[in-house]
Amino acid sequence: MAGTGERSSIQSVADAAGVSPTTVSHALSGKRAVSPRTRERIFAAIEAQNYRPNMVAKGLRSRRTQSVALLLVDIANPYYPAVARAIHDVLAAEGYVSFIGNTDGDADTERKLLEEMVARGVDGVVMQPVALSAAEVREIAGPETALVITTTEAGEMPADAVLTDDVRGLTEAVTHLADQGVHELGFIGGFPGASAGPLRVDTFEAAIGGASVPEGWIEHATFTREGGEAAAARLLALPHRPRAILCANDLIAIGAVEATRAAGLRVPEDVAIVGFDDIDTASLVSPALTTVVNPAAAVGDACARTILWRVEHGPGAPYRKTVLPTHLVVRQSA
Amino acid sequence: MAGTGERSSIQSVADAAGVSPTTVSHALSGKRAVSPRTRERIFAAIEAQNYRPNMVAKGLRSRRTQSVALLLVDIANPYYPAVARAIHDVLAAEGYVSFIGNTDGDADTERKLLEEMVARGVDGVVMQPVALSAAEVREIAGPETALVITTTEAGEMPADAVLTDDVRGLTEAVTHLADQGVHELGFIGGFPGASAGPLRVDTFEAAIGGASVPEGWIEHATFTREGGEAAAARLLALPHRPRAILCANDLIAIGAVEATRAAGLRVPEDVAIVGFDDIDTASLVSPALTTVVNPAAAVGDACARTILWRVEHGPGAPYRKTVLPTHLVVRQSA
């Protein structure tokens, strides 16, 4: 019988077992030896009272909350759930819980959410900053909080990082196009000013080896089908239009396909379209999307493991960088 | 200049402002009047020290953590991110943060996650229980925690509820099929034994008005394309097979379409397929999925508002039930 309503405390368990709260604490944590007979009485009392340690009190005292914050751009955008799920799985197995936040790539939101999480004493944060620099993020997180940044940027940063080699997959796409004689490439990116975060213009430029791009062939869109459709329409309305469009994510690419057809052009014969991420939908639409595989689950997994590793090793250990490859999967759209 | 590393406390702010911690607390919370001049000094000190209240300490003392737990089946399954995002948006606007957990519809996981969240003192939990009954969930959550359950079940439950009228949309689907002379209906559900959670067999039975279903026409699958493909294959291998298959979600339906084609049959001429949820992909595949629209964003929004309402009104107020309609959208697969 539980049921009296009152949550029991470590003190009430100690009373029932005839020991001190300290001993109960140690019986639970295993941080120091407790005799078998005492243990037994303690656990009997815990059972009887249906006692559950108050994690808030524990967090305040021990300065460890067994929690981590996931600060992603937008959980509703199909790439992120797979990342979040992978992170959640490895963290949950280690007894951590996850906070989740959507930044939308907005500087104020990124800052506010991060501060909020730090104020809640999270042991770690996994973040994909878009508007904030890695240095700013570290500044807010403080030196003690485990911090993993995911992005494509490979420069130095004062944090552990899980990077995807976006240039590699995109270069494969460029090569694949070139093999078919397609050299006139346009690009639709997201967040115009961003120096980190989702696929960016500089990645595109790296992939085309610094070749110059005609005026207007680089467009920006929100990471949605609608955004892609509008941006592609602008691109295709140009007097001299590209023969292929590389897109910062698959949703944009799907919108671009629609815009292309709406303009009376064929995909891929008139305009080839390449997506990015390889979300489930990519292989299901028609034409099936030729796209660059962004290994969401592997990214999430690496982020979580890095957090765990950092929590274990403390802030003193050197920064750890994990780079995951991306690669092209050729389907029908290019 | 921040930068000394040490996080400042309410005490250090009080010292700097020449007041007591009590006054700082009140200046921050607005729970009692503070003279303008004092206020000013306090906020100057806060600014100078870059002070952020420790939410863990605040939570321990005040028994309010300004946090809520989202215990969904699987964030990686396309229906849920939209729900989560909507919840997050309304909660974040009110200063709440969100925990997230994936239960996979497993009883132990549901229980463990829920206990964990209660131990962390969340002010509320939004849950879609599958294996646990609403009563069990309430038992674990305790009477004080705001609890919103989302499901399709319309029975009494000791919690606030946000329900979708799944029978309605499914009935529209059955009628639509009947209008075309299609009366032989099979069903692919998820979690076999579930009495709550995602679309269930009893909903299907209600939609067909209690008509009897031939042996083997009710199948179960995981909520994935692969699951749907395998289950549909079993259905179609039957000596007497259904002329239409209603599916518990769109992923299953997409798999069913593939299985149908793999069996050399046409969709919808030989076998009509109806999905559920109307995820983004549904309108993008070909044939475009005829499906029942499950209003994810409205569900999330209602869940969050209900939590907020319950937190404001306390456990004494009568349970609140919100029912959201579903409706059929006819495309190509049926």
Next chain:
DNA sequence: GTGAAAGCGCTAACAT
């Protein structure tokens, strides 16, 4: 309008 004292439920340091 403000402050002093107490204490939320735990764990860490220092005992023995």
Next chain:
DNA sequence: ATGTTAGCGCTTTCAC
């Protein structure tokens, strides 16, 4: 192997 003491950083009486 166990207990005592102190205190994490706040908010809440209760006092003036």
